[in-house]
Amino acid sequence: xxxxxxxxxxxxxxxxxxxxxxxxTPYPKKVLHLPEILSQEEVARLIxxxxxxxxxxxxxxLYATGARRAVLEKTTRRWTCWNEPMLSAIxxxxx
Numbered sequence: 001x002x003x004x005x006x007x008x009x010x011x012x013x014x015x016x017x018x019x020x021x022x023x024x025t026p027y028p029k030k031v032l033h034l035p036e037i038l039s040q041e042e043v044a045r046l047i048x049x050x051x052x053x054x055x056x057x058x059x060x061x062l063y064a065t066g067a068r069r070a071v072l073e074k075t076t077r078r079w080t081c082w083n084e085p086m087l088s089a090i091x092x093x094x095x
Contacts, residue, residue: 005025012020038046043063050056062071 008025009020012018047056047059047063050059
């Protein structure tokens with residue numbers, strides 16, 4: 001986006017010899033996506049799929065606190081006991 005604005009600014013000031021106002025610059029609207037919400041059955045299956053009790057407690061805590069996927073990824077990357085398929089399945093469910 002910055003490169004496009006710089007190109008427009010250059011066009012107006014250098015080529016067209018006109019004034020350039022940032023306030024009058026139109027910006028595209030940002031598309032907001034709503035998060036996907038899991039059903040109670042999906043959450044129960046996710047928690048039951050935990051291999052170790054520690055993982056189960058961690059999942060229950062993250063779900064109960066309403067943590068986002070980014071928090072889950074930061075938390076689980078610190079512990080090496082997570083196997084990669086389990087981590088990717090959990091991250092997919094929280095996204």
